[in-house]
Amino acid sequence: MAGLERLRRRTDFLRIAAGRRKWVTPSLILQTLPQDETARGSEGIGVGFTASRRVGNAVTRNRARRRLRAAAAAVMTDHAARGFDYVLVARLETPRRKYQALLADLEDALRHLGTWR
DSSP, X not given: OTTEEEOOOHHHHHHHHHTTOEEEOSSEEEEEEEOOTTTOOOOSEEEEEEOOGGGOSHHHHHHHHHHHHHHHHHHHHHHBOTTXXXXXXXXXXXXXXXXXXXXXXXXXXXXXXXOBO
C-alpha cells in the first residue's frame, strides 16, 4: 500500500468515528476526518480497516479486511485527498460483492465525502 499509512491505534479509529463524516455503500462504510497534526507529522493518507462480528466468523472478517485493503490500494493511492485519515468498515456484503463493484463503492464514497482528487 505505497502512499498509504496504516492506522492501528484505537484512539485514531475513535477520533475519526467521532467526526461523524461518513458515507454508507452496499459493501462498505467510509469514515473520514482531516488528520490530526499533533498525532503524526505526515501529510499522507491514513487508512484503517475494521470488520465487526456481524460480518461473519474470523475467516470471513479477515477476507473482508483483505478485500478492503486491496480496494484501498487500488483506488485511494491515486484518488484520495492527502491530509485526511480514513476508516473503511466492512459490511455484510463486503466478502461476497464483486471486486469491481467494491471499487465503485469506494470511489462513490470518496466523491460524496468531497475527498476525491
